[in-house]
Amino acid sequence: MRIYGPVPSRRFGLSLGVDIVPHKTCPLDCIYCQLGETDCLQMEQETFFPIEEIIRDVKAALEEGPRPDVITLAGSGEPTLYSRLGELIDELKKLSSAPVLLITNAVLLTVPEVRAAALKADILAPSLDAGDEATFQKINKPHPDLNFNDIVTALIEVTNAHPKEVRLEVMLIDGINDDRQSIENIATITRQIKCDRIDINTPVRPPVPERGAMPCGEDTLELAKSILGPKATPIAKFEKRNHSKKPTHNFDDLDKNVRETLMRRPCTLHDICDSHHLTEADARNILERLLAAGIIQADNTEQGIYYRTTGKNPTVRKL
Numbered sequence: 001m002r003i004y005g006p007v008p009s010r011r012f013g014l015s016l017g018v019d020i021v022p023h024k025t026c027p028l029d030c031i032y033c034q035l036g037e038t039d040c041l042q043m044e045q046e047t048f049f050p051i052e053e054i055i056r057d058v059k060a061a062l063e064e065g066p067r068p069d070v071i072t073l074a075g076s077g078e079p080t081l082y083s084r085l086g087e088l089i090d091e092l093k094k095l096s097s098a099p100v101l102l103i104t105n106a107v108l109l110t111v112p113e114v115r116a117a118a119l120k121a122d123i124l125a126p127s128l129d130a131g132d133e134a135t136f137q138k139i140n141k142p143h144p145d146l147n148f149n150d151i152v153t154a155l156i157e158v159t160n161a162h163p164k165e166v167r168l169e170v171m172l173i174d175g176i177n178d179d180r181q182s183i184e185n186i187a188t189i190t191r192q193i194k195c196d197r198i199d200i201n202t203p204v205r206p207p208v209p210e211r212g213a214m215p216c217g218e219d220t221l222e223l224a225k226s227i228l229g230p231k232a233t234p235i236a237k238f239e240k241r242n243h244s245k246k247p248t249h250n251f252d253d254l255d256k257n258v259r260e261t262l263m264r265r266p267c268t269l270h271d272i273c274d275s276h277h278l279t280e281a282d283a284r285n286i287l288e289r290l291l292a293a294g295i296i297q298a299d300n301t302e303q304g305i306y307y308r309t310t311g312k313n314p315t316v317r318k319l
C-alpha cells in the first residue's frame with residue numbers, strides 16, 4: 001500500500017493517490033498498461049492491507065499538505081479488488097472535503113458489493129476501450145471468467161444510478177479499436193451510459209514496447225470526438241511545461257517520490273519536473289542518482305527518453 005503525491009493529474013487536478021492493491025494485481029492485462037504485464041490476473045476481492053493503516057497514512061499525507069483536489073483510489077492495480085472498498089470510501093470522506101475519486105476498469109461492477117462502493121465515490125471514472133467482446137479480448141486480455149456483455153450491463157446500471165460525477169475514459173489503440181466501426185461500437189454503449197464527460201485517450205507514454213499498443217493519430221482523436229458526441233474530449237496531448245518552480249522538499253524525499261511516480265508510469269524529464277515542481281537541473285540530478293543506483297532505466301523511444309523503474313528498490317543515498 002502506498003500513498004503518493006499530491007501530484008498533478010491531467011484529468012483531475014492535484015491528486016493524492018491511494019494505492020490499495022499489490023503491484024499489477026488486476027482482472028485485466030491491458031496491452032497498453034504502463035506497468036507492464038499483469039502479475040496476478042485476479043477476480044477475487046481481498047483486504048490486501050488493513051483499512052486502519054490506509055486511513056492513518058492518508059491522514060498523515062493530508063496533514064503534511066498541500067490540500068489535494070481529489071483523493072484518488074487507483075495506482076498499480078485495480079482498486080475494486082479491495083474487499084472493504086465501500087467502507088474505505090466512507091472513512092476517506094470523513095478525513096477531508098476533497099472528493100474521493102475511484103478510477104476503475106469497471107469489470108468488477110458486475111459484483112453487487114463493488115457496485116455499492118462505486119456509488120459512494122464522489123467521482124467515478126470507469127474505462128471502456130471496446131464495443132464488442134472480440135476487441136475487449138484483444139485490448140484488455142481479461143480474466144477468463146469475465147463476460148463483456150455482463151460488464152457493459154453493469155456499467156450502464158451503475159452510471160445511471162450514480163448520484164454525482166462520472167468521467168468515462170476510452171483508450172484508442174492504433175490498428176485495434178481506432179477505426180470508425182470500432183468507435184461506433186463504443187458509441188453505441190456510451191449513449192446508454194450516464195456520464196458527465198468522456199475522456200478520449202491514446203497511449204502517448206510508451207507502454208512495454210513488445211505489447212504493441214501504439215498511439216492513434218490526432219485526427220483519429222478528433223474523429224472519435226465527433227462520433228462520441230459533445231461530452232467527449234481528447235486528452236492525449238502534451239502537457240504545458242513549467243521549469244521555473246523551485247523544489248519544496250528535501251532531496252531524500254524527492255528521490256523517493258520520483259521513484260514512486262516511476263513505479264506507476266514511465267515519465268519524461270519534463271513529466272518529472274511538472275509532477276514534482278522541480279527545475280530541470282534538479283530533476284536531472286535525481287534521475288541520475290536513481291539511474292546510478294540501478295533503480296530506474298532510461299528508454300530511448302520514438303516519443304523521447306522515458307524513465308521507468310527496473311524493479312530494484314534499494315535505499316538511495318545522496319551523492
Ligand code: SF4
Nearest residue numbers: 026028029030033105
Ligand atoms: S486495468 Fe489498469 S492496471 Fe489493469 S491491466 Fe489495465 S491499465 Fe493496467
